[in-house]
Amino acid sequence: ADHPGVKIYATGGTIAGSSASSTDTTNYKSGSIGVQALLDAVPELADVAEVTGEQIANTGSSNIDQEILLKLSKSINEALATDATHGVVITHGTDTLEETGFFLDLTVESDKPVVMVGAMRPATAISADGPFNLLEAVTLAADEGAEGRGAMIVLNDRIGSAYYTTKTNAIMMDTFKATEQGYLGAFISGKPHFYYTPATPTDKPHFDVTSLDGLPKVDIVYAHQDMDPALFTAALDNGAKGIVIAGSGNGSIPDTLKPLVKQAMEDGLPVVRSTRTGNGIVTAKEEGIGSGALNPQKARILLSLALTETDDMDKVRSYFE
Numbered sequence: 472a473d474h475p476g477v478k479i480y481a482t483g484g485t486i487a488g489s490s491a492s493s494t495d496t497t498n499y500k501s502g503s504i505g506v507q508a509l510l511d512a513v514p515e516l517a518d519v520a521e522v523t524g525e526q527i528a529n530t531g532s533s534n535i536d537q538e539i540l541l542k543l544s545k546s547i548n549e550a551l552a553t554d555a556t557h558g559v560v561i562t563h564g565t566d567t568l569e570e571t572g573f574f575l576d577l578t579v580e581s582d583k584p585v586v587m588v589g590a591m592r593p594a595t596a597i598s599a600d601g602p603f604n605l606l607e608a609v610t611l612a613a614d615e616g617a618e619g620r621g622a623m624i625v626l627n628d629r630i631g632s633a634y635y636t637t638k639t640n641a642i643m644m645d646t647f648k649a650t651e652q653g654y655l656g657a658f659i660s661g662k663p664h665f666y667y668t669p670a671t672p673t674d675k676p677h678f679d680v681t682s683l684d685g686l687p688k689v690d691i692v693y694a695h696q697d698m699d700p701a702l703f704t705a706a707l708d709n710g711a712k713g714i715v716i717a718g719s720g721n722g723s724i725p726d727t728l729k730p731l732v733k734q735a736m737e738d739g740l741p742v743v744r745s746t747r748t749g750n751g752i753v754t755a756k757e758e759g760i761g762s763g764a765l766n767p768q769k770a771r772i773l774l775s776l777a778l779t780e781t782d783d784m785d786k787v788r789s790y791f792e
């Protein structure tokens with residue numbers, strides 16, 4: 472083969488969405504087009520890579536669950552271990568795309584490129600963004616300069632790390648933004664242009680999930696004025712093995728919740744305080760582990776993975792702080 476091998480794992484989302492109307496960009500069916508149709512829509516793919524596709528799921532990304540995450544991670548590790556695969560692309564709904572990207576960032580063993588891609592307009596819309604996003608994602612996965620950068624997110628001509636990129640707008644096309652740590656690069660006429668040489672986030676851990684069939688249950692509880700601490704207790708009673716609190720500001724929580732958090736930590740159940748602000752570093756406090764730069768949904772993934780390795784509170788804390 473003249474071009475590098477790129478394997479596409481399709482999971483659904485708006486990029487595979489369809490509607491009867493060409494102007495409908497909100498009420499359409501996510502995950503209704505199969506992987507072959509996605510590839511057929513972009514003949515230019517053949518100019519940059521030897522592409523093969525596999526359908527892992529075909530659903531809106533709010534339905535992506537741990538079974539799909541583990542299957543994806545294991546399949547990608549196997550594919551990247553072969554010479555035939557230079558990189559992989561995962562087509563995915565944008566709503567939880569950053570969670571899957573972050574999970575793969577922490578569980579894929581290889582230095583080869585892992586690229587998450589989605590779209591905000593369904594495939595049936597005028598000026599659908601999916602086909603160009605897919606071409607850019609495949610071009611990136613085939614690019615030599617993309618190695619050693621961790622899992623990446625491609626949408627709207629930007630390259631972000633899966634670690635530091637998040638969805639920031641419910642419906643607009645330019646929804647994916649890097650947090651203050653910045654973008655890795657951008658596409659110019661469809662070709663990746665990196666701002667920096669390869670680097671990965673400081674102290675990024677790696678977890679081996681090859682022998683796992685499931686992940687420890689971690690729930691997120693959202694803090695707000697007049698918050699009822701019973702929400703926290705309900706999560707514990709429901710079997711959570713760890714809890715992330717989407718706190719206000721620097722992970723602050725009401726005084727009424729603090730004794731419950733303290734007790735949970737003393738009982739060996741880790742509680743991570745993150746922030747609902749969408750940006751910034753949450754620092755360690757007496758009442759719970761600080762999530763660092765991770766937003767609640769990413770802190771949930773890391774806490775769950777940490778619990779697959781240890782129940783030692785200091786060790787769990789060391790993954791975050």
Ligand SMILES: NC(=O)C[C@H](N)C(=O)O
Nearest residue numbers: 484485531532564565566
């Ligand atoms: N733009 C999108 O992909 C949103 C869609 N609801 C999803 O996450 O599956």
